[in-house]
Amino acid sequence: xxxxxxxxxxxxxxxxxxxxxxxxxxxxxxxxAAKLQPVADQNSGSLSGGTxxxxxxxxxxxxxxxxxxxxxxxxxxxxxxxxxxxxxVHWTWDYRNPRTGQLLxxxxxxxxxxxxARGNEGMCAQCHAGYGWTDATFDFTDQARIDCLVCHDRTxxxxxxxxxxxxxxxxxxxxxxxxxxxxxxxxNVGLPGRENCxxxxxxxGGGDGVKHGDLDSSLTRPSKALDVHMAVAGPNxxxxxxxxxxxxxxxxxxxxxxxxxxxxxxxxGARRDVATCESCHGTTPHPKLSLIGWQLNHHAERVACQxxxxxxxxxxxVATVTDWDWSTAGRLIDGKGYAEEKYVQADGTPRHTxxxxxxxxxxxxxxxxxxxxxxxxxxxxxxxxxxxxxxxPVPINVVKGDPGDPNSRIWPFKQVxxxxxxxxxxxxxxxxHLWGDDDTAxxxxxxxxxxxxxxxxxxxxxxxxxxxxxxxxxxxxxxxxVAPKGDAVGCGECHKPKGRLAAITGVYLPGRDGFGWLDxxxxxxxxxxxxxxxxHAAIRxxxxxxxxxxxxxxxx
Amino acid sequence: MEAEMSQASAVPPPGIPQPRRSVMIYTRYERFWHWxxxxxxxxxxxxxxxxxxSFTLMDFRTAVLIHSSAAVALIVLWIxxxxxHFTTTAWRHYLPDVRGLPAVIRFYVWGILVGAPHPYSKTLxxxxxxxxxxxxLSFMVIIGPAxxxxxxxxxxxxxxGQWATGILGLPTVVFVHTAAADLMMIFVIIHIxxxxxxxxxxxxxxxxxxxxxxxxLTPAEAAYLEEEEVSRLAKS
Numbered sequence: 001x002x003x004x005x006x007x008x009x010x011x012x013x014x015x016x017x018x019x020x021x022x023x024x025x026x027x028x029x030x031x032x033a034a035k036l037q038p039v040a041d042q043n044s045g046s047l048s049g050g051t052x053x054x055x056x057x058x059x060x061x062x063x064x065x066x067x068x069x070x071x072x073x074x075x076x077x078x079x080x081x082x083x084x085x086x087x088x089v090h091w092t093w094d095y096r097n098p099r100t101g102q103l104l105x106x107x108x109x110x111x112x113x114x115x116x117a118r119g120n121e122g123m124c125a126q127c128h129a130g131y132g133w134t135d136a137t138f139d140f141t142d143q144a145r146i147d148c149l150v151c152h153d154r155t156x157x158x159x160x161x162x163x164x165x166x167x168x169x170x171x172x173x174x175x176x177x178x179x180x181x182x183x184x185x186x187x188n189v190g191l192p193g194r195e196n197c198x199x200x201x202x203x204x205g206g207g208d209g210v211k212h213g214d215l216d217s218s219l220t221r222p223s224k225a226l227d228v229h230m231a232v233a234g235p236n237x238x239x240x241x242x243x244x245x246x247x248x249x250x251x252x253x254x255x256x257x258x259x260x261x262x263x264x265x266x267x268x269g270a271r272r273d274v275a276t277c278e279s280c281h282g283t284t285p286h287p288k289l290s291l292i293g294w295q296l297n298h299h300a301e302r303v304a305c306q307x308x309x310x311x312x313x314x315x316x317x318v319a320t321v322t323d324w325d326w327s328t329a330g331r332l333i334d335g336k337g338y339a340e341e342k343y344v345q346a347d348g349t350p351r352h353t354x355x356x357x358x359x360x361x362x363x364x365x366x367x368x369x370x371x372x373x374x375x376x377x378x379x380x381x382x383x384x385x386x387x388x389x390x391x392x393p394v395p396i397n398v399v400k401g402d403p404g405d406p407n408s409r410i411w412p413f414k415q416v417x418x419x420x421x422x423x424x425x426x427x428x429x430x431x432x433h434l435w436g437d438d439d440t441a442x443x444x445x446x447x448x449x450x451x452x453x454x455x456x457x458x459x460x461x462x463x464x465x466x467x468x469x470x471x472x473x474x475x476x477x478x479x480x481x482v483a484p485k486g487d488a489v490g491c492g493e494c495h496k497p498k499g500r501l502a503a504i505t506g507v508y509l510p511g512r513d514g515f516g517w518l519d520x521x522x523x524x525x526x527x528x529x530x531x532x533x534x535x536h537a538a539i540r541x542x543x544x545x546x547x548x549x550x551x552x553x554x555x556x
Numbered sequence: 557m558e559a560e561m562s563q564a565s566a567v568p569p570p571g572i573p574q575p576r577r578s579v580m581i582y583t584r585y586e587r588f589w590h591w592x593x594x595x596x597x598x599x600x601x602x603x604x605x606x607x608x609x610s611f612t613l614m615d616f617r618t619a620v621l622i623h624s625s626a627a628v629a630l631i632v633l634w635i636x637x638x639x640x641h642f643t644t645t646a647w648r649h650y651l652p653d654v655r656g657l658p659a660v661i662r663f664y665v666w667g668i669l670v671g672a673p674h675p676y677s678k679t680l681x682x683x684x685x686x687x688x689x690x691x692x693l694s695f696m697v698i699i700g701p702a703x704x705x706x707x708x709x710x711x712x713x714x715x716x717g718q719w720a721t722g723i724l725g726l727p728t729v730v731f732v733h734t735a736a737a738d739l740m741m742i743f744v745i746i747h748i749x750x751x752x753x754x755x756x757x758x759x760x761x762x763x764x765x766x767x768x769x770x771x772x773l774t775p776a777e778a779a780y781l782e783e784e785e786v787s788r789l790a791k792s
Binding site: 302 | 609610621
């Protein structure tokens, strides 16, 4: 499947899942992921079922010129929605973790995919729930800038474009798209379906399934085997069935997780604060009257539900990136960027293994997670962190947890190893200016020193001018793609030597652990016993059958 | 030798051979206990060492299920058997009697090799020789209790595990359980070998299956059996 393409027509196809169809016509490129089509009758939990027909509202008759016009119409009835959305991380991209004190959110963090949204808002803020964020001047208090439709469109005809023009090599991508019929979309709003959330969350990291490994387009219409809750032929859960919300504040953010929910069900209908398994299944979900069930309920105190019930990562036919190398980015053929697609995922779609704008990728699917003790806290390596390069790979986020802490449980993670650009003199991660129609943007000039200089200057941060590449690892908790109970990880996959939990310390794991010398002593004792018996029996037989015999031995 | 024999068995007096009769010395319950216990111990050993990860004969879940069920069955059996021992006074057979010990040990080290007679004769009141009593006593009061006590604590880990996070609690319990299991294994292997040391290689096993062995009876014992428990005397 190896192929080489000129870069221009295929840039961002993966990123812009929704307009990929339009691009494909000009791309001469293997079929990209199509716009996610709505799935009917998704179960959104207690909010399911409406009391209003939006086609009947005068305010929604239009005509509307822009999305912001629709938002203003929405707010005439939903007059509290604006201030609610403005408090959500979907709007602020800014989050102060109350337990670690760290300032997180897409506005602040540097990860080991496309590294930083900051300075690249023109592109990245397509997934911001607002219109027009291109730089630091964006007005976060203007309710008309909220994008209601990206979450609430149920027609699949609404799409977003980059907020600013990128380099000339990217601009052509967004031409010839069908105009949006805003009135039609506005009259057909509803509770968010999987395809709404998936527009951004399935494409984290720059393409379908790239970042998470447990979130990709296969969850739009999953089978029961892939996801027992979201299965179209099963409960058909929308994301919001578990990611409950109150006042547009949605539970279950990765930035501050509940690793061990000891409250469980709570009072009927009361809990709106967590997206944990226990909030529906309780804290003792296995049969209490069976021996194995009893033991498993106890396991749940130390082992996250996900550890057994999500047996493998990326089982839906869509692969996920496990390794990324920025140091090879910028290679050109005849002065132009190019891409190679040497990996074909299970659903038949080829994936980039090299792309001039991003470097080399390695992919994997249907693979066993990495397991770590986790108490819900992640400590991030941020732009402020002085990096100890002796530690290799440098963790982009440190998973906190301790076997001696009852709040910690063993959780599954997807790990991504990336060589990211960094400043080896100042010993910091760097902001990279990837997107822009200026000559400093990497996606255009293919000059990392120039683009990083621009990115750091934009942030008023020092850059030594020396660019290195740092081996990093990031940890992504796995919590989606819950398999049917029959497919859960078997006891013996961990309770054996060199099993799934071989690297987990601080617990005695029957079947995995022993006492070394006691087991050796047992084997020695057994061997001596058998040898003694054999010797005794041999002498007995030899004397009895007079093979060796002296008459004076005869008993009197 | 004669002196030693009389010292070991005490009854009958030396020089007066008593009539030998085939008598049921292992009652139906004793045989049921012995063989069901033997089967359970074998099942527990195989499943237990599978749980321990010593070999991969069965998957962990199956091993845990079999091991736990067999353990519960064995505990129930032991409760019944303890009750039986005290109600029938059979427990007296296990009282340690060190007087005969040297002769028995000497027999197994040398006498048995050259075809000397066993220094001990079973009697109705005392079915086991001194070494047997000592071995079975240690089996019943040391190895057995160490196994079932640590096993019950191990099995009940869900009830106390939350107060013993980390590596302190469970490893200690598992250590005791595994060490006792090692001792049990060695006991059973020697025990099985010893069954071949009777008059014939299979004599003791046959006795444990049929319950009958030929022993000397005092006139009083013979009279008692004729009168009260005639079913224990084999028709001759």
